[in-house]
Amino acid sequence: MNLYLIIKSLHLIAVISWMAGLLYLPRIFVYHVENYAKKETTTVFETMEKKLYNYIMRPAMLLSWLFGIILIYLNGIDVLTYLWMQIKLALVIILSIYHEYLGKCLVSLKNNSNTKTAKFFRYINEVPTILLILIVFVVIIKPL
16 A cells, blocks of 8 residues: 555545534534523533534644645655645644634633624634635645
8 A cells, every 4th residue: 555645545534524623613603602592502502512623623633734744754845845835834824723713712602701793603614615725726736
């Protein structure tokens, strides 16, 4: 078996899992905010948010980074000199910052200190989609 293709496959699986969480968690936040008055319902959302973030998203993000770094090593560290790779890494760093921001939102919702509206969470739910599109085009087309 080709080690490179195995690592690449694992990287893609981790990225897909991470993206699924990044796209779904803000949607749960929308429902959470819209149901603040229903304690039983918000308790369910808090459980869903915590499990999604801690048991799926965080490991998927870490594995995405791990396998990505291994791929860079296997391709040769000089791949970092390509502008397309630098752009990809910058976008992935932004995606990671967004991930951590969602973690802060999760804590504020749990602590009842959230000041964000359901509309806000609907808007920020588009961030990972835009970043994903940019990353895919940069990696596939390698325009620079």
